[in-house]
Amino acid sequence: MPAAPGDLGPALALARGLREAGVPVGTGRVLSMARGAEAVGPEDLYWAARATLISRREDLPAFDRAFEAAFGIETGAPPSGQEIADRLSTVVAPSGLTVAAGDVDDSPESNLASGIDALRTKSFADCTPAELALLARLMTRLRLDPPMRRTRRRATARSGDPDLRRTLRRAMRTGGDPIDRAWRRRRVQPRRLLLLFDVSGSMSTYSRALAMFAHAALRTGPGWEAFAFGTRLTRMTRALGTADPDLAFAAAAAEVTDWDGGTRIGESLKRLLDEHGRTRVVRGAVCVILSDGLEVGDPEELGRQMERLARLAHRVIWLNPLKGSHGYEPLARGMAAALPHIDVFRAGHNLQSLEEVAEVIQRAG
């Protein structure tokens, strides 16, 4: 406990401030802080509180703000430019998403009973909300099994490398002779899946359909990460895991699209690779990109970042709904620059195509 009871006020205010900023601060941490603050002089209170209350670099700015508010001391760590940009972007009105959603035919005569077969080959962009809902139900039947990779961890197996520990145990039964031998082998584990959704303008319908698919297929599945991009990039794994995919997409689109629409795939990829390139999010994962490839940024930059991505990821699958229309050729400069670094190029514009994608992903091992 701090020396004077009066000290407790700001300390609790600090914990409260952090909680309000979304940083989980349990009572245990607050107790640690009290003990830590007692152990050091008041001039080191900031560092003691920082060491005990948070454990993520991302929480540092929130901590500095909460500390300043609670103790009225400037910590001298101004928010980064990116942060300001992120905050501003939430104020900017969303553009494409609502327009695209309003475009779909909502008339009652659109035939719901048109048969699942017809629906399977119908482009998501032409589907009514009711049909999309039906598709979402159909998608829950799809299974998405990412390919396996061998881990370094070993488990008991019928054959493989000798398992000395078990062999010795069994040898005890046969008087010290290792007659009954045990084996172990490296375990396999599903690869992670990395989903990148283009949520700019016209792509939002397809992205939502793919998200429904991902949501349905992956909820209970292995590790996966999802990001949305427009002119910027945002992580939406958590939002997709917990919330209704539609809400998650509306929020993501509001955050990463500008009033003029447009897609900066190269820059968004760069941001992704800079932040997560060294982590398991990208390395060794099966990466699925859904975008029409209409890059407003520098196509060369897109090519460079795609090369980086291809080097890190296990497989790169690109879904481009435009490919579903007859006579499409990847002539857009962005798409052309990305193409050499793509392993599988598909349309993904209707359910049938997504079924194929599920199969492709499975075989991507």
Added chain:
Amino acid sequence: MAFTGVDQLEAALAGESYLADRGLAVSVYLALTLRRPLLLEGEPGVGKTEIARTLARVTGAELIRLQCYEGIDAAQALYEWDYARQLLYARTLQDGGLDPSRRAAELYGPEFLVERPLLRAVRAGAGAVLLIDEIDRADEEFEAFLLEVLADAAVTIPEIGTITADAPPVVVLTSNRTRELHDALKRRCLYHWIDYPGIERETAIIRLRAPEASEALARSVAEVVARLRDLDLVKRPGPAEAIDWTRALAAIGIGRIDAASAAETLGAAVKNRDDMALVRKILPEVV
């Protein structure tokens, strides 16, 4: 050796050529005083591993290092039996006609136990600094297992019994953030993010670690490296690279970094081909 304050610890670390920033010194002091594990994160090369080494030196403790990697398990971290010797011994027991009920006890005696870092640290107790390096490389299962050992500072070996530390060892964990660690583990730990040092401190660090370099060389390298860190590089040079670079420059007899010598020795500081191309292009400006 107990420290009476942060200042004293800071001075002791400096005495062993480690210039800690105030935040790190406070965190280490708290880890010693509160007997809590310290989780250190930071860009590669900022001295996460080095602080554990230095801490072991200033406290007169033994440094026990556990390097994590994917698939590491209890047999590699905690203990393992020497199976080959056990099998041989089992055969001799068979011939010797020992009482069968005592055979297992003989076979699982301490002489067949291969001690691994965690067990050694628990046995050494307060006399050890346990460095668990790059914990993010191990998998989640290992983390859960580690948590158990850290929580009780005790190890249970079914054949022998429970070994408990009289006082828990000082534990330093480092992570390069290739994955997010589990909350349960983080909650047990104090946390510090080691930032890049400022130019003044980096100069001092270089001077300490590369005594053969002149003050002017150390400062000029610190300044160039600070500017390189502002660039959009895939892998930014840390203090470790700055020290290497200074050494390389000093080795070829450079008194102060210039564009030509920087380009010749750039490989000591920049370790990525794309970064190399970018840096080479603007080197004349930053030097």
